[in-house]
Amino acid sequence: MNRRMVFSIIGYIAMAEAVLMLLPALVALIYLEPGGWSFVLSAAVCAVLGAVLILSSGTKDHTIYAREGFAIVALGWLLMSALGALPFVISREIPSYIDAFFETVSGFTTTGASILRDIEALSHCMLFWRSFTHFIGGMGVLIFIMAVIPNLADRSIHIMRAEVPGPVVGKLVPRIRDTALILYLIYISMTVLETVLLVIGGMPLFDSIIHAFGTAGTGGFSLKNSSITDYSPYLQWVIAIFMSLFGVNFNIYYLLLRRKFRTAAGSAELRVYYAIMITAAAVITVSILPRTSGAGEAIRLGFFQASSIMTTTGYVTAPYNDWPQLAKTVLFILMFIGSCAGSTGGGVKVTRVIMLFKSIGREIKRLIHPRAVARVGFEGKPLDDHTLHGVGSYFALYIAIFVCTFLLISVDGLTFEENVSAAASCINNIGPAFGRVSAGFFDYSGFSKVVLSLAMLGGRLEIYPLLLTFLPSTWLKK
Amino acid sequence: MNIVVIGAGKIGSAIIASLVEEGHDVTAVDSNPRAIEEITDSYDIMCVCGNGADVDALREASAGSAKLFVACTESDDTNMLACFLARRMGAAHTIARIRNPEYNDDSFGFTCQQLDISEAINPDRRAATEIFRILKFPSAVNIETFSGRFELIELVLRDDSPLTGIPLSELRKKYPADFLICAVQRAAQTFIPSGSDELMPGDRIAMTASPYVVQKLLGKMGILRKSAKDVMIIGASRTAFYLSKQLTSAGIRVKVIDSDREACVRFSTELNDPAVTVINGDGASQSLLLEEGLSDMDALVSLTGSDEENILISLFAAGAGVPKTATKVNRPELAQMAEKLGLESVIIPGKIVSSQLSRYARAVQNSEGSNVEALYRVLDGSAEAIEFRVKPDFPYIGIPLRDMSLQKNILIGGIIRGRRALIPTGTETIMEDDRVVVISSGHRLLELSDIVDSGNTNPPRPTGVAPAFSAVRRETV
Numbered sequence: 041m042n043r044r045m046v047f048s049i050i051g052y053i054a055m056a057e058a059v060l061m062l063l064p065a066l067v068a069l070i071y072l073e074p075g076g077w078s079f080v081l082s083a084a085v086c087a088v089l090g091a092v093l094i095l096s097s098g099t100k101d102h103t104i105y106a107r108e109g110f111a112i113v114a115l116g117w118l119l120m121s122a123l124g125a126l127p128f129v130i131s132r133e134i135p136s137y138i139d140a141f142f143e144t145v146s147g148f149t150t151t152g153a154s155i156l157r158d159i160e161a162l163s164h165c166m167l168f169w170r171s172f173t174h175f176i177g178g179m180g181v182l183i184f185i186m187a188v189i190p191n192l193a194d195r196s197i198h199i200m201r202a203e204v205p206g207p208v209v210g211k212l213v214p215r216i217r218d219t220a221l222i223l224y225l226i227y228i229s230m231t232v233l234e235t236v237l238l239v240i241g242g243m244p245l246f247d248s249i250i251h252a253f254g255t256a257g258t259g260g261f262s263l264k265n266s267s268i269t270d271y272s273p274y275l276q277w278v279i280a281i282f283m284s285l286f287g288v289n290f291n292i293y294y295l296l297l298r299r300k301f302r303t304a305a306g307s308a309e310l311r312v313y314y315a316i317m318i319t320a321a322a323v324i325t326v327s328i329l330p331r332t333s334g335a336g337e338a339i340r341l342g343f344f345q346a347s348s349i350m351t352t353t354g355y356v357t358a359p360y361n362d363w364p365q366l367a368k369t370v371l372f373i374l375m376f377i378g379s380c381a382g383s384t385g386g387g388v389k390v391t392r393v394i395m396l397f398k399s400i401g402r403e404i405k406r407l408i409h410p411r412a413v414a415r416v417g418f419e420g421k422p423l424d425d426h427t428l429h430g431v432g433s434y435f436a437l438y439i440a441i442f443v444c445t446f447l448l449i450s451v452d453g454l455t456f457e458e459n460v461s462a463a464a465s466c467i468n469n470i471g472p473a474f475g476r477v478s479a480g481f482f483d484y485s486g487f488s489k490v491v492l493s494l495a496m497l498g499g500r501l502e503i504y505p506l507l508l509t510f511l512p513s514t515w516l517k518k
Numbered sequence: 519m520n521i522v523v524i525g526a527g528k529i530g531s532a533i534i535a536s537l538v539e540e541g542h543d544v545t546a547v548d549s550n551p552r553a554i555e556e557i558t559d560s561y562d563i564m565c566v567c568g569n570g571a572d573v574d575a576l577r578e579a580s581a582g583s584a585k586l587f588v589a590c591t592e593s594d595d596t597n598m599l600a601c602f603l604a605r606r607m608g609a610a611h612t613i614a615r616i617r618n619p620e621y622n623d624d625s626f627g628f629t630c631q632q633l634d635i636s637e638a639i640n641p642d643r644r645a646a647t648e649i650f651r652i653l654k655f656p657s658a659v660n661i662e663t664f665s666g667r668f669e670l671i672e673l674v675l676r677d678d679s680p681l682t683g684i685p686l687s688e689l690r691k692k693y694p695a696d697f698l699i700c701a702v703q704r705a706a707q708t709f710i711p712s713g714s715d716e717l718m719p720g721d722r723i724a725m726t727a728s729p730y731v732v733q734k735l736l737g738k739m740g741i742l743r744k745s746a747k748d749v750m751i752i753g754a755s756r757t758a759f760y761l762s763k764q765l766t767s768a769g770i771r772v773k774v775i776d777s778d779r780e781a782c783v784r785f786s787t788e789l790n791d792p793a794v795t796v797i798n799g800d801g802a803s804q805s806l807l808l809e810e811g812l813s814d815m816d817a818l819v820s821l822t823g824s825d826e827e828n829i830l831i832s833l834f835a836a837g838a839g840v841p842k843t844a845t846k847v848n849r850p851e852l853a854q855m856a857e858k859l860g861l862e863s864v865i866i867p868g869k870i871v872s873s874q875l876s877r878y879a880r881a882v883q884n885s886e887g888s889n890v891e892a893l894y895r896v897l898d899g900s901a902e903a904i905e906f907r908v909k910p911d912f913p914y915i916g917i918p919l920r921d922m923s924l925q926k927n928i929l930i931g932g933i934i935r936g937r938r939a940l941i942p943t944g945t946e947t948i949m950e951d952d953r954v955v956v957i958s959s960g961h962r963l964l965e966l967s968d969i970v971d972s973g974n975t976n977p978p979r980p981t982g983v984a985p986a987f988s989a990v991r992r993e994t995v
Contacts, residue, residue, distance in 0.1 A: 106559075197558060214520075214543040214564040421567075424551060 041515055044097040045104065046111050049199075051093030052185055053116045057123055058086035060176060061169070064127070068165035075163045078130035086123050107514050109198025113182060114509035117497055120181060121145045124173055133166050138486045145493040147173030148181075149500035150384060152260025152354040152471030155482050155489065159265050164246065171253040171261045177500070178257025178286075178384035179227045180204065187220035202505045206381025207392055207431050212294045226293045227384075231256040234282045241274045251355075255282045258385040260354030260471040267356040273340055276357050280344040284317060287351030287379030308419050313380050313390045320370050321346035327367045328358075342367075350374040352386040354471025361478040368474065372461065375468045386469030386499050388438060394418065395431045437503055442467050445495040449488040466492045467499040519543065519883050522584040522609070524570030524600050525591035526553045528848050529615065529641055532868025533588060534561060536876050540962065545579045548591075571599040573607075582607035586882050588875065590615035590639075602633045611636040611882055613875065617756060619788065639874060641867040646760035648870060649844045652863050653746045653817050654768070655732075659722070659862050662894040664905045664955050667939040668932045669729050670700070672896060674862065677719045687713035695735045696941035697727040700931045700957040701901040708900035708959045710929045724896045724903070726931040726955060728939040746770060746816035746842060752801035752831050753822035754778070754785035757846060757867075761819065766793040773810060775801045776822075802827055804834060817842040825849055829856045836861070869895065877904075880964055890964075891953060901959040903931065906966040908952045913967060920944035925971045927959045 061083040068076025104112070121144045128140035139155045146153045147170055156162070162170070176184070180203040186196060196216050201209045211219045231252050238248035247263060254261050262268065268276055288310060295304040304310070325335075325342030332338040341358045348355045349371045360371065378387010398416045405414050415422045446463040454462070454476065461473035462481065472478050481489065498506050508514050519542045523534055526548040534557065537544050544563040547570045548554050554565045568575030570591055581587055587609035589597035594616050601612035616622065616638045621629070630638060651661045660672040675682055681689060686699055702711050703722040717723065727735060749765055751758045754776035762772045772794045776782050779798050786796040799806045801822060812818070818835040820828035825847045832843040844863040847853040853864045877893035891905040908915070914922050919930060919942055933940045934953040940946065948954060956969055963969065 197562070211564050214545050214562070216562050218543075 041111070042101055042103065042105075042108050043515075045102060046108055046115065047093050047097040049112050049182075049185075050116050050119055051090045051095075051097070052189065053120055053181060054086045054090030054093060054123060056090075056181060056185055056188075057120055058083040058090060060172070061086065061127070063172060064165045064169040067168045068163070071164040073163045073165050075127070075131045075133065075165045078127040079165065079169070081130055082123065082126040085126060089123070104196055104198050106198050106201075107508065109196075109202045110505040110508045111514065112199055113202035113501060114497075114505040116182060117148065117501060121148055121493075121497070124148065124169075127169060128166065131163075131166065133162055136486075138489050142481070142489045142493050143170065144173060145496050146471070147171070147259065147261065148177035149469050149496040150174050150177050150257040150259035150352070150386065151466060151469040151496045151499075152254065153466060153473075153492070153496070154261070154471075154480050155484075156480060157482055159263060162263075167250060167261075167263045168246075171250045171259070171263075174257035174259030174261055175231070175253040176257075178259065179223060183220045183223060186216055187224050202501065204382060205386070205500075205502055206289075206389055207395065207427060207434070209382070210291065212291065222294060223290055226290055226297070227256065230282070230285065230293075234278065237278045237282075238275060241272060241278060243271065243275055251279060252282075254355065255279055255353060256286055256384065258283065258286050258351045258353045258379065258383070258469075260348070262355065268344075269357050273337075276340060276344055279355060280340075280347045283351045283353045283355070284314075284347045286353075287347075287383050287385045288313065289380040289382040291382055306420075308394065309380050309391050312394055316374075316377060316390070317346055317350050318343075320350065320374055323370050324363075324367045327364045327370075331363075345371065346374060349470060350377060350385075350387075351379045351383075352468055352470045354465075356472060356478075361474055372464065372474075375464050375470055378468060388435065388468075391418075392431050392435065395423065395428060396435060398423075399428045399432065434502070434504075437507075438467070441495065441498055441503060445491055448491045449484060452483070452485050452488050454483060462492065463495065466495040469496060469499050519585045519879065520545070520580070520583055521586045521588065521879065522547065522576075522579050522581045522604065524548075524587075524589040524597070525615075526550075526557045526565075527590070527592065529868050529871055530590045531557060531560075532850070532866075532872045533590060533875050534563060536872035537879060538563060540876055540879060542879060545584075547575050547579050569596075571596045571603065573603060576600070576603055576607060581609055584609045585611065586879055587612045588615075589613070590871075594618050594621060598629070598633055598635065601635045605634045611878075613637045613639060613878065615639050615641065615871075617642055619756065619759060637878065639871055641871045642756040643760040644870045644874070645757045645846060645865050645867045646764060648865055649757075649761055649819055649846075649863075650764040650768075652844055653749060653765070653770070653819070653842065655745065660896070662892075662896070662903065663729075664892055664903075664932070665934050665953055667728060667934045667937070668726055668955060669732055670724055670726050670894065670896065670903050670931070670955070671732060672722060672724050675717060675719055675721045675723065679717075679719060681723075682717045682719050682721075685714050685716055686711055689717075693735060693738060695727070695731050695738075696939075697725055697731060697735055698929075698931055698941050699723055699725045700903070700929055701897055701959060703897040703900060708897055710901075710927045710957065710959060722897055724901065724957065726941065726957075728941075748811075748815050749773070749817045749819060750775065750807075750810070750812065750815045750835075750840075752776070752818070752820045752828075754781045754796065755821045755823065758819075758821045759785060759789060761821070762789055762791070762794050766791050771795075773797065773815075775799055775806070775810065777801060802831060807831075807835070808838070812838055812840060815840050817844065819844045819846075821846045825852045829859070829861065832856075832861050833859060869899065873899075883964065896957075901957060902961075902963075904956050904958070904963055905934075906954050906956060908948055908950055908954060908966060910950050912948065912950070914948060914970065915950055916947050918944065919946050919948070923971045924969055925961065928961060928969045929957045930969075931955045931957045 061079045065076045065079040124144040125140035128134035129137050134140040142155050182199050182203045212222050213219050235248045235252040239245055250263050292304050321343040324346055325338045329338045344357045345360055376388055377393055378389050379385025381389045381391040402414045402416050405412050442463055446459055450459050458475035458477050462477045465473040476483055521537055521542045522545045523530055524547045526546045534544055534546055538561045546557055546563055547566045549569050551567055554567045558565045566575055566579045581604040587604040589600040591597055597614040601614045605612050612635050614635050655661055658671045659674055662670040701724045702709055748771050751774045754774050765772050775797045777800045782796050782798045818840045820831040822828055828845045832845040836843050845861050846865050847856055850866055853866050856864050873895040877890055881890045891907055894903045896903055930942055932955040933942055
């Protein structure tokens with residue numbers, strides 16, 4: 041393990057966070073809020089820590105192997121969350137550090153789960169920082185660092201693999217740095233477009249930016265206690281459609297930019313993703329139709345909630361907690377399917393679900409014809425057994441971590457439905473859950489909040505980086 | 519610059535490594551998923567898994583927009599087809615690896631022309647040429663030639679070498695001949711020496727001199743060994759075929775040993791030369807080697823398909839008192855170990871080809887047209903020797919060398935003017951149409967004006983558009 045290299049890159053992460061914290065300080069300046077000082081102070085802490093890490097661990101060996109990649113990503117995200125919680129605590133707007141940590145992890149992992157009872161009580165700069173963490177975490181902070189700092193390291197593909205969700209991570213162009221730049225350009229352009237569309241629909245600029253951040257990162261932090269419920273149908277449609285767009289694999293957008301429309305439209309993942317989303321929306325629409333004023337409203341609410349949960353955003357336009365059991369069950373299933381690989385969303389990912397079902401199909405065929413030679417194909421290419429096994433064991437691990445989280449938070453005395461949905465909501469990076477937890481996570485104890493924070497990080501980084509970093513054998517010299 | 523490389527085998531990955539190091543955007547295509555996985559992990563490049571002669575794979579790799587397209591799979595036919603398709607799709611320059619001796623004759627020029635292949639490279643023959651030069655001149659570890667006028671010789675200084683222990687400026691007075699010590703590698707560090715530096719035993723040095731001077735000079739210094747007369751080659755490979763041809767035409771007797779009967783028969787039929795004795799037997803068997811007169815040989819060259827076997831056979835021969843051994847090693851990691859074990863001339867075909875390709879890539883990249891005439895990696899690749907042609911717009915024509923402020927670790931090792939080779943002194947000037955050999959370490963030179971430290975002076979950039987780099991080139995037989 042090249043520890044010096046790991047610590048020096050983590051130092052760069054702290055430095056980057058220091059710079060990013062100046063943006064909410066600027067917001068505080070505009071609204072003349074005293075909370076701005078807590079950002080300046082936190083930025084100074086980050087900068088000093090970053091400088092110490094970079095200077096104390098200077099090394100000539102810039103090689104990153106798989107284990108360094110995992111460690112950098114896991115430790116980097118933990119540190120980023122720990123530092124990102126500082127402004128909330130310093131400004132006393134979220135006085136408990138554990139609460140602030142939960143809120144920041146929820147932000148960076150684009151979960152959108154909150155421990156706040158009254159969101160509207162927060163100052164503008166705090167609201168901005170909360171949502172800005174969604175934006176940073178959505179595409180990934182290390183991708184950002186790789187785009188900004190040239191020649192960060194040889195073999196940095198290992199960092200990219202550990203941070204970008206999905207079973208197979210590919211580059212768009214030969215260089216990682218150019219790939220990272222292209223991804224960020226697509227990401228920023230889409231966010232700006234959404235902000236403009238929201239402003240046109242009459243949403244105030246600040247609210248538009250906050251919601252665009254929440255949508256882009258598929259996070260779900262709003263600035264209203266009622267989330268999106270009180271906004272006009274046009275604004276709800278804009279957000280619903282953009283949520284579904286940010287849940288698409290970003291490679292598709294690159295294909296569109298390169299005018300390869302046929303290849304983009306032929307993507308099996310894209311087709312299955314929209315097929316599931318639209319089917320789910322249709323089922324919900326039918327099931328909630330009697331409770332709404334008409335088909336138009338039912339379709340809007342149904343599609344919005346399906347898109348919001350499947351992309352793991354977590355915005356809300358209706359009291360879904362009071363919906364019929366069928367609608368709630370569909371939403372619960374959508375939580376686990378999640379968005380496409382290579383998007384900003386969480387969950388198991390549509391690609392993996394497709395692969396899982398294909399390998400089940402192959403297994404059934406083998407049982408009937410024990411000598412059958414069956415190759416599983418996906419997106420026009422054969423899948424090797426290595427990838428399929430990887431997907432299978434990832435799913436098993438995912439369920440195991442989900443069960444552990446569920447078990448550990450059960451000590452707090454909430455109902456079965458609340459605990460199951462809260463655990464699913466955190467590991468899949470969604471945000472709201474059922475029952476009392478649909479309003480927020482404030483009923484959970486400090487212990488459960490830490491457990492849920494780790495579940496959120498595990499879900500965002502796809503478990504392995506976090507798991508490997510806490511194994512002693514990763515660090516021992518062997 | 520966008521470069522597409524088809525084939526990520528031993529040669530392919532060596533090429534990819536040097537192109538990535540040069541800072542190009544590389545896309546690799548290979549049909550073997552394991553090779554692709556390996557290469558994705560090691561270099562910052564894009565990889566496509568597929569057949570290099572399949573248009574779908576070429577499209578996915580954006581071969582049409584490639585400035586340089588290199589096909590180096592195992593199969594010559596695939597390479598030619600891939601190059602042809604890529605050229606039709608719009609690739610600017612195509613290079614094919616062609617190994618089969620049948621293709622490597624005069625008629626191949628027609629094929630290249632028809633398929634629009636810019637250059638055919640043959641690692642086997644390149645390696646053979648390199649070994650031939652070493653055998654002709656056994657004191658050197660490595661020799662490169664610039665336009666036939668200059669030689670760049672790499673030597674390892676022994677403990678009793680007369681070159682050690684005196685400043686270089688004194689050395690030049692002691693041996694009044696035209697030579698220049700250009701670069702020194704001492705304990706993994708390479709530097710360009712100045713007049714006050716002294717050489718030490720164990721140093722690996724690179725020096726330039728004209729070919730006639732070299733023999734005499736080294737004779738005076740007492741480190742000349744005579745050219746080989748009898749050479750034993752282990753392994754009847756393609757490299758052995760090319761090498762035998764070159765050796766016999768220089769009047770050197772050759773004995774080739776291979777354990778595969780088929781290979782021996784094919785070898786002797788194809789070569790059809792009475793000066794070459796082909797023996798069917800195990801080249802790793804010490805008694806056979808001794809029986810075939812190993813101790814009377816001037817040199818032994820091991821060219822079997824196995825790196826390990828080559829290293830061991832050469833070590834045995836060196837131990838048995840053969841004055842010169844040359845060893846072909848495909849894997850660079852093993853080559854380093856072989857050198858540590860004491861083998862002096864280790865030939866890595868991938869390295870030879872990759873420096874050839876780097877030269878080509880730089881020439882393509884240089885929008886002014888090709889003024890890089892030759893590029894060689896010397897001293898384990900830690901320094902480069904590049905031959906530039908001086909264009910009329912070079913801003914330092916007629917200025918004495920000592921008045922040009924060169925960048926650190928850059929040296930002008932020689933100037934070729936017409937048919938004359940000059941070892942420059944400070945008063946020498948560069949003239950139009952000269953060819954200048956520049957030795958550099960730690961730089962990446964694209965054109966001759968890059969050697970000047972631009973911090974001190976700001977030379978006017980040439981603006982004229984020279985004809986694009988093209989012309990069908992291939993190795994001559």
